[in-house]
Amino acid sequence: MAKNAKKSKSDLILEEARKLREEKKIVDVDEETVKLVFIKLAGKLYAFYGADIREILTLEKITFVPGTADFILGIINVRGEIESVIDLGKILGVKGKTASETDRLVIAEKEGVRTGILVDSVEDMTDAPVSLLHPPLSSLNKKIAQFVSGGIKHGGAEAAILDMGKIAHKLINE
Amino acid sequence: MNSVGHKSTSQPALIEFLVFSVGGIRFGADMEQVSKISRREDENRAGQKIFNFHEMINFKKIDCSYKSPKAILLKDCNEEIGILVDSPEGIISRTARDIQPIPSSIKLKKGSRAIWGATVIEDDIILLVDLLKLCNN
Numbered sequence: 001m002a003k004n005a006k007k008s009k010s011d012l013i014l015e016e017a018r019k020l021r022e023e024k025k026i027v028d029v030d031e032e033t034v035k036l037v038f039i040k041l042a043g044k045l046y047a048f049y050g051a052d053i054r055e056i057l058t059l060e061k062i063t064f065v066p067g068t069a070d071f072i073l074g075i076i077n078v079r080g081e082i083e084s085v086i087d088l089g090k091i092l093g094v095k096g097k098t099a100s101e102t103d104r105l106v107i108a109e110k111e112g113v114r115t116g117i118l119v120d121s122v123e124d125m126t127d128a129p130v131s132l133l134h135p136p137l138s139s140l141n142k143k144i145a146q147f148v149s150g151g152i153k154h155g156g157a158e159a160a161i162l163d164m165g166k167i168a169h170k171l172i173n174e
Numbered sequence: 175m176n177s178v179g180h181k182s183t184s185q186p187a188l189i190e191f192l193v194f195s196v197g198g199i200r201f202g203a204d205m206e207q208v209s210k211i212s213r214r215e216d217e218n219r220a221g222q223k224i225f226n227f228h229e230m231i232n233f234k235k236i237d238c239s240y241k242s243p244k245a246i247l248l249k250d251c252n253e254e255i256g257i258l259v260d261s262p263e264g265i266i267s268r269t270a271r272d273i274q275p276i277p278s279s280i281k282l283k284k285g286s287r288a289i290w291g292a293t294v295i296e297d298d299i300i301l302l303v304d305l306l307k308l309c310n311n
Binding site for chain 1 (some may be wrong): 181197199228231232233234274275276277278279280281282283284285286287291294297298299301
């Protein structure tokens with residue numbers, strides 16, 4: 001067979017796949033990355049550090065607990081364990097949530113405080129290069145800014161990265 | 175060897191809870207605190223002071239109409255008082271192993287501090303409430 005024979009389509013695809021894998025390897029080796037979990041709340045994109053997230057669940061029945069702060073939605077039973085559920089929208093001062101079947105429950109833990117966080121949806125989980133992170137935008141609403149430790153562009157949209165430690169601090173102090 | 179073996183096989187004590195509902199939420203009260211469960215009308219006739227459970231425990235968000243009200247009279251309370259609850263449904267037995275504290279991320283306000291734990295029955299959560307603490311608040 002001639003050395004310079006025309007490559008088949010499948011050869012070209014495999015070559016492209018190999019190239020992409022090599023590029024990924026280069027990123028993996030050279031770039032320090034951080035795991036981020038992107039969520040949507042009231043139409044806006046936010047992210048949590050993956051290290052603070054334990055699991056993501058579909059919505060369970062929330063049992064209301066009387067006499068709690070207005071951002072506490074109640075408690076749920078997760079495989080026999082009782083977890084609290086918070087309304088992140090109320091904490092951030094954006095629209096409060098009415099729980100619906102399409103919502104997701106993000107179980108987060110930081111500084112010994114563990115809680116479920118009700119969000120509209122979980123959009124993505126990814127390892128993002130640290131170089132893409134930037135300080136919180138100065139245009140952020142003050143109420144939101146107090147819980148944000150940075151930002152990142154993701155899929156063409158700006159996502160504020162939420163600091164679970166600051167949220168945990170609010171929970172144990174109110 | 176024997177003492178270790180004995181400890182590992184000992185059964186935790188059973189605690190009986192009276193389960194009732196208020197505002198669609200199920201609560202459990204230690205039966206050791208309950209002296210009597212009766213109709214509200216009977217206790218009103220006897221001149222007993224009766225307080226609504228939802229007012230004592232700081233319910234704000236939920237409609238608390240009582241469909242099948244019953245008065246729980248307490249043992250060892252400073253005053254002779256009764257607490258009006260809705261739909262007592264029965265008594266359950268649990269061990270300490272079946273009981274969990276309210277998560278530390280939830281801070282309870284006055285009144286609701288009488289809620290001291292929770293237990294799960296058939297995937298449903300029952301809030302455990304100390305009625306004596308509630309009436310002494």
